[in-house]
Amino acid sequence: MSSPVGEQALNRVDERRGSGAAGPGPLAMFFRGFLRNPVMVGSIIPSSRKLIRHMLSRSDWANCRLFVEYGPGVGTFCQDVLDRLGPDATYIAIDTNPDFIAYLRRTISDPRFVPVLGSAADVRQIMADNGHSHADYILSGLPFSTLPAGLGPKIAAETNAALRTGGAFLVYQFSPKVRDFLATAFERIDHAFEPVNIPPAQLYWAWKD
Template sequence: MSSTELAQDPLPARFMRKARRLIGPTGLFLKGFVKHPVMVGAVVPSSARTIRRVLSRVDWDNCQVFVEYGPGVGTFCRPVLDRLRRDGKLIVIDTNPDFIAYLKRTIVDHRFSAVHGSAADVEAIVAAHGFEHADYVLSGLPFTTLPPGVGPAIMAATRRVLRPGGAFLVYQYTARARALMSRYFPRIDKGFEPINIPPCVISWGYKD
């Protein structure tokens, strides 16, 4: 793209390009929030304390398949890969093609796969990677603002794809999603991380 073409771009587009250059993945995350606030649900990525607390319940020795919905710029991806077994698989699913392209470009690990698609299709996606079930599923999707019917469809598909004893790890910014979650996961452990923007409500739902 020439300098003349760049100058002719709308001001918001030029601002977002400059922001991405200046602040890297955070700029891309901000762009994703501006374009799809209903799907992203937060202005900045989760804190390191939130990541540690959310992942603290995972039995890594017995985790082969880990799935994440809405990975964004990979805030959880690298910590998960740091903990995951050498023969494990991390599958991330996002409806935002910009995030998927960024993750494919920046994470080079044979255990990692980024899929442009819907979390409601998790069963087909896991099967396409050669697995029958997932051990853990992680989600930061804003269930309370998703389009009608999407939240329940994702919850139901998640319960089906999890192995018995597996868990659905959900971090949100209100506790309202727990009412929906409890319809599919009767056993829910609750947590909270105040050192996050905004403070984070955590739920671990187990498939008995």
């Protein structure tokens, strides 16, 4: 159940920032999405700038042709990814929340950006529907530990199959338990910790060798 008082307060913040004229701003949208489905959103506060830079720092952007994100929400990572992508690259953002997808379509007009309503478990079909066979990098902030039973390992396996050799699954979480899910499909997993975030986050890069 949503909180009208909380949403109204965040809407006022967004309006003061100049983003409320064409509908709810990113803070209100994020808060609303969390309240409606905390299992899929995972946090009430978007990721920090420091976390975003840290998470994206190991990607080879010059050779990235397809970047995929699971659970983009209100687009916290989107502009940073687009700023790094080449002019001929594609960025597919997959979310199960139709409100988030509608918001992304309304606020991001970059022709390289393709928001898709769907499940991360169907990543290969979604990629194929958009003319791609493999991704260079796949980013996820989905809360693996609270997903329905069996879905976490399935997403990890589908992600491994969707990546090119040398590509990576970029994952940021608040619980280190996510490594157990990644280890079912990836052998080489790098780890870092980002304290400048609320809450502090665990960062993982699972490589397809």
